[in-house]
Structures are given as structure tokens and as C-alpha cells.
Amino acid sequence: MKLKFDPTLEYQAHAISAVTDIFEGQPFAQTGAAAFQALQIGGLFQTELGLANRLVLPDENLLKNLRAVQERNDIEMAEALQGRDFSIEMETGTGKTYVYLRTIFELNKLYGFKKFIIVVPSVAIREGVLKSIEVTKAHFQTLYEKVPFDHFEYDSKRLGKVRQFASGNQIQIMIINIDSFRKDVADKDLSEMTEDELKKLNVINRENDRMSGRRPIEFIQAANPVVIIDEPQSVVSTDKARRAIANLNPLVTLRYSATHRDTPNLIYRLDPIEAYDLRLVKRIEVASIREENSFNDAYVKLLKTDNKKSIRAQIEIHADASQGPKAKKLWVKQGDDLFIKSGERETYRDGYIVQNIDCTPGSEYIEFNQGRFLELGQEVGGLGDDVMRAQVRETVEQHLKKERSLRGKGIKVLSLFFIDRVANYRVYNDDGSTSLGKIGRWFEEAYAELSAKPIYKDLIPFPVSELHDGYFSQDKKGQAKDTSGTTKVDEDTYSLIMRDKERLLDPSEPLRFIFSHSALREGWDNPNVFQICTLNETQSVDKKRQEIGRGLRLPVNSDGERIHDETVNRLTVIANESYDEFARTLQTEFEVDVGVKFGIVDKIAFANIRRPDDQGTDVPLGQDLSAKLWQHFVTEGYLAEDGTILDKFDPKNPHFELSVPDGFEGVRTSLVDEIAKKVFKNRVANARERRELKFRKEVQLSEEFQELWERIKHRTRYRVEFETDELITRALNRIAAIETIRAPRISTTVVGVDISEAGVSVDRQLASRTEEIASAKVLPDILGFLQKETELTRHTLASILKQSGRLDEFKVNPQAFMAAVADAIGRALHDLMLEGIRYDKVPEQSWEMSRIEQEAEKGIVRYLSNLYDVQNREKSLFDAIEYESETERQFAADLDNNEHVRLFVKLPSWFKIDTPIGPYNPDWAFVTENDERLYFVRETKSTLDSEERRTKENQKIVCGRRHFEALDVDFDVVTQLSEVEFNR
Structure with missing residues (x-):
């Protein structure tokens, strides 16, 4: 199975253009012999050690471009440039790695840059980047006409690749861990270092005979690379790391993360809220597993120990409160009596005085009088194991439900369990054999029980032993061990997980339930993880965002195609805390990590209405x-x-x-x-706050609904017709409107610098000048370029170019001219396609009314928070309507309460009209009766202004209008019911 990638996603294109447009005005690089004759022109130049990127734009041009990009992306415009670092914020699961890899090819295509370094903070992320390059290689080769590129992982034992990076004349991509070059050389000159001090430096900073006596870092510095930092909050978290990045001599630095600590020159933001609203990630459900009213025994759980100021331990107990006993976390020290701490609860009267606390890492414990003894994570008197067993069972049941609903769609379902002790899943016996730990046993017991139910029987055709496995780091004896996820022994584990990514997505591969200790905390995810269950005995060190991030990505089917069905794309988190606690913690992390201000409305929030x-x-x-x-x-x-x-x-x-x-x-x-x-509070949905909609058969059998369905049920096919001469005329009109294409220029400004006690400042401008760069000596194949961009014939394109009268501008700035002309022709073609589209009924093909009843019989479950309860039940097929906005809720209420509306229906998601830009699902169909009975189909939008709606929305509405014209059905776009004319 090979993953497929959609190159047309609008938000990813915006993220890419946010970077490329920063360099607007930068000339394209010369290559080959011409490069040596014009070394100071374009995006490449020759150095003593090879070829290097070159940026000719002055900072004032970069600032101008930066402000234009920020204004376009609704980001507060910067007053000044914060160096040459640029920040791109993209929510986990939205394709951040794909975006920066494609940005590399776009920067090469537009400006000729060829030297790129991707800096990562960990082994896991490094392996993820390498895997991403592997699976996207064929995709990028198709998009960029097989442009050659070389990528490699920096290895201090293979320094020849560093020399190749500097000298190569094709795209060079180096992936390097920050630890490989972070050891500082800034404090002392190399010539002053002792032999021992030199040996402590990273190999990259040491002189090497195989590198002609130079240091490998010199070859990198000479290449003036574009540096891409993956997860900068982890990479550049110290001054030493920041100096190390600067020591690479970057042309610019591009920072990509979902959780920036700081965002110099922010140029694109896709925050968690927008990602959810655009349905770019799975919606989150929480299945909460909590013990309730279990206060009969003395309950104590050891959460953590601390010896920074004094020796103490954090425990959880049951303490009396005004509404009865509740779980309470508190710190205790030697001599504390839990009888007092609990509010004098009788269960703690005898034997719960703290006698000893040990903070030794790996062997932490707390001891009470009368010999009671608890290790870290252990508890007495509680239902910890019962809660975890219930979590396992809930996960298995959620998994089987998902398997059943997706059966036949080619979508494999994966479930992920986080555990903090390997021995809880797998036990290594003294004789070398292994056996299941308690969690492993609970899993197999739950699976055996649930899979025996008639509804799930024979759903998965593999034995239970093949359905689950663990990914754990191993010691020298081959036994799994508890590790931090950052040790050397974790590397093979990461590699194995990344190599297995496509295999895990194959439905014929039995493995469906994955258990992990530390290997999946960061840098790994799988699009088909639909359930995540955290089974920690100790306090979880992972953040909620980190945990759910492993499953946010949209799923793929067995053909590697991304699934955009909202009824499928739901991630269920099985948590041992209440839904409110989970949501509150997650919201706090969004506020801290991303700076999202929940519940705060700015004074200018309504400016674009x-x-x-x-x-x-x-x-x-x-x-x-x-x-x-x-x-x-x-x-x-x-x-x-x-x-x-x-x-x-x-x-x-x-x-x-x-x-x-x-x-x-x-x-x-x-x-x-x-x-x-x-x-934000309703965007994390409670898995238990759902209800099944009630179907009203009598409404389906009514005369009004039968006649309505008879009118709208017919399927159509479309055809597009236009005249070549008309296309040429429209293209010429658009090309004529293009602003004059100007040659690239270099701007020089001379200023006086004043140094005083007040600081260093610009005193006055002494001189300024601009200089145009000479026209390109070798012109690219413009017809080939335009043919690829527009798919028109060379003859048609040649006619357009000849008649445009602007070919002289092609010589002035070829890349700018080609891009502008391609855009103009594309827009003209788009206009004609929409004007020329026609729909015809397809004989004997229609949407079957019976499908609605069939779905109702299976059970249609929706979230309570987004349901409008129908008051006049005789008007609707179901007792409630799901809505996505206040506009839709109000429209449903108006339909429900209007005396002239006899019946209305929110059209099901499978009621889709084919269009050239994807399927279109109209919103509403309804019947009115005043002087006569009328039948309507309406699309509801918050605005009737097509300029305010997204381009694809408008295109689909045009196609929908033509479809319903072919059926002689009244179709329009409205914002409220009062815009519908009931009288004719």
C-alpha cells in the first residue's frame, strides 16, 4: 500500500506561499556555465568549497514582503524585521512535514535555492522526516518534473556526504539532529583548545584530514543553507542551541511547529481551533472512565516524591468535603497522619501515619506505621486496576464498533495504548520465555468476550494473539525495558515503527492494537489511529496534546487515499478522568502552548462581517x-x-x-x-453525550415527502463546452490587466550610525539607489511551462502569447512573466468552464429514498450539543436536526415554526452532486403551501456576497444551480427563510 497525497489542499498552499512570497523580487538562480559568468546574480553562487545559496534582497524588501504576507494571513503586521527567522504555525496532524518538504521544491523552482538543512530535536522526529521523504518522493517527482534531489541523514562517520552537500549542483537536503552540532565552540578559539577539549567537540566542529584539513561545518557554512527547524521549541531552547544554529550560516531560518514558544516574523498560523473548524483533523471524543462513590476503604495512591527543599511525597486520598468524600491530591512529609489530613475519616484512623519517604530515582516509596508500604504508582484501597481494566474493555469495544461501521470501506482501524510499565503488558521470565502481564491479559479477555457477541462475531478474521503487539526498546539481552524515549536503545524502536507505517495500514495485516511505553510520545503518528487509551499507574508525564496528537491525522483507505468523511473522522480518547477534567486540561495546554485566548472576543472581531x-x-x-x-x-x-x-x-x-x-x-x-x-468548550465532544435520532416513517410516507423526493432524486452528469476563440479573448483581457513586469532590482541604502549613551541608532540617510539586474541570458521553455500549468495545446498558448503584445516582458523577468500569464489564463479557463457547464438527467439513475430508512435502522447517532430539537414532528423525517452554525440552527427553527412550511429535510451527506471540483452536498429541501404547493432546495450561508465565500464554495453552488435547473427544481442561496418567496 502506498500513501497518496493531495497537492491541491488550499491551506497547505497558503502555508507554502507564505514562505515563497517572502522572497518576492529575488531573481531566479543561474545554472550551468552561465552561473560562473554571473556569480553575483540569482539564487546560487560559486564558493571555494562548492555552490551556495545567495539572497540579494535587502532587509527592507524582506520586511515589505513580510508585512504583505502577514496582512493576507490575518496576522498583526510587524513594525520591523526580527532577523531572518520566519515562523510557521501548523496544528498537529495537518501535514507540517509535507508542507516544508514541498516548500523546498517551490523555493528551488521559483528562486533556484538548492541547499537545505532540516534540524530536528530527536531520533523519533528524524526518523519521521526520513520516512516522509521516502513516501513523498514519487509524489514530488511527479509535481516537479523529476527534478533531481539528494537527501541524507548526517552521520559523523560518513563525512563525504557533507562535502557532496556543498559541491552538488542539485537540490541537497541534509537531516541532522541538534545534538550532532550543539557542543559549543563560541567561547574559545580552536587554536587555543587543548587536545582533550578538541576531542569533546562534535565531530562536525573538528578539523578532519578527510576534509582537506577543514572542519565539516565549514562546508555547510559555505553553502549558506536554508535551515528548516522542525519543532523549534525543542531545538532552540537554549542559548547554546541558538548559537549552534547561527553557526550553520543560514540564508534564512524557517521554524515549523504547532507549539512555538516564540514566533519571530510569524507568517502563517493554522491553530487548533481553525484546524478543527476546517475539518483538517479528526474530531475528538472522550470516553471517560472514573471510579464513583468508592469511598468504603482507606484509599492511598503514591503519585510522586520530591527532595528539592525537603523530603516529601504527593499522594491521593479520599477526604471529606461539604458534598461528601472526594478524591484529593496533597503533599505529605514524615509524621503526617492521614486521619487528620482526610478530615478525620474513620477509615484512616489506624495505621496511616507517614513513617518514611524514599526519593531515590527508580525505587521511590512511602511507608506508613504498622508496615503498610507503597511504591510509586501503587495504591491501596482503590479501584485502580478495575478502572484500567474498564479502559481496556472500552477501547476494545470502541474499536470493534469502528471496525463494523467501516467494514467494506477499506479503512483499517488501529487502537493505541500508552502504558508506563512494560511488565504490565509483557513479562520476561527467568527461563527466557515471555508471558502476558495484567494489561495484556485484560485485553485478550475483553476481546474474547466482546468478539463473541453476534454483532461482532467473525468481524476480524485473525486470532487474538496476532491482533496486538508492543513497541518497546530492548536491552542487550533482547528484553523490553522502561526507557525515557531519548536513549540510544530507542533508535531501533523508532526505525521499526516508521518502517512499519504502511504495513500497519494494510487491512490484511492482523496487527490492530498497539501497546507502547515511550516510543510513541513524539515524532510518530498513524492516520488510522481511531482510539487512544492511556493506562498509567504513575502520573502521566505526557501532555494531552502530545497524546492525542498521535491520532489526529485524517485516515486513509487501503488505496492510500485520504478520507474526508466527518462521520468517520473521530478520535476517541479513553481517559481515566472526567470529560470536564480532560477538556479543562486540554484547553489550558492550548492556552499555554499556542497562546489561544479562549472566550476572549477582540474589539475588531466583527470588522469583516x-x-x-x-x-x-x-x-x-x-x-x-x-x-x-x-x-x-x-x-x-x-x-x-x-x-x-x-x-x-x-x-x-x-x-x-x-x-x-x-x-x-x-x-x-x-x-x-x-x-x-x-x-471552545463544545469542540471536544463527550463520547457519552450522544443520542440516536428517531426516524418518523409516517413523514416519509406522506404525500408531501414522496412528491418532494420524486422531484429532487434524479442523478445527472455534466459536460463542459466552450469555444477556443472565446478562451483566447478572455485570456488576453486578463493578461492585459497584469501590472508591468519589472526586472529584479537591488536596492542600496546608506545611513549614518550614531553611538551615544542612549544607544546605537540610525542618525540620517546619506544616499540610496536602486539597480536593475540584467535580463536573463538563457530563457526557459515558456510554452512547456504554460502547457503543464493549464493543460492547453501549445498552438492555443502560442496564439495567446503572440496576441498579448507583452512578450518583451518575458525577457525582462521570465519567471514573473510566466507565473502571471499562467494565472491569467487559468482564471479565464475557470470562468469559461463554469459558464459552459451543463447538466443532463441520467436515465434510470437516482438517489434511493429507502437508503434513509436503512440508515435509520442501523442507528444515526449525533452529538447533543449540535442538535436542534424539532418541535413540529410531523414536518421532519427525524426528531432532531444536526447543525454546524448558528445560521443553520436558525434556519431549521424558522422552517419548523413557519406555518406555510409543510415539510423540511436536511439532505443526507450521501446526497451528492458531481462537479468538476468535487462532490457537492446541498443543505435543505422543503415543501411550502400557501396559494399553491411549492418545492424548494436551498443552500444556507452566512452571507450572500460571493466575494466573502471561498472560491470552491461558489463554484459548487454554480454547479448545484445548473443541476437543479436540469431537474426544474427551485434552487438558491439564502441566509434566512424570509428570503424565500412562498407565493408565486
């Missing part, structure tokens, strides 16, 4: 009106003075209506949606 002006044109409210609205919501009690959302704002309440000033009634729902975006 549009409403008609006096001439009837939709215009944005702007920042001033936004601030006035914000103050109104503060006065009305929806927001606090700091923008915090207060309890009065409760759109889930069926009686809620947002108070707005006069004149803003038309944008009420948009304002509700904008505020609701800032409320």
Missing part, C-alpha cells in the same frame, strides 16, 4: 463599527470588560436571542456565529 450599504452593496462593518458593537455587548452583559464571553451568551438555549443595536438585525446570526467561534 458584511451588510448592505445605502446603495445595497454588501460592505464590511469595519473596525470602528465593530468596536461599537463590542461595547454594546459589554453593556448588555454578553461580554466582560476584557472581552471574556459571559454566561448570558448561550446560543444553545432555544429561547436565546442576541440583543443588537438598531440597524444590525440583518447580521444578528453572523454576530452570534462570530462570538461562538471563541467558545
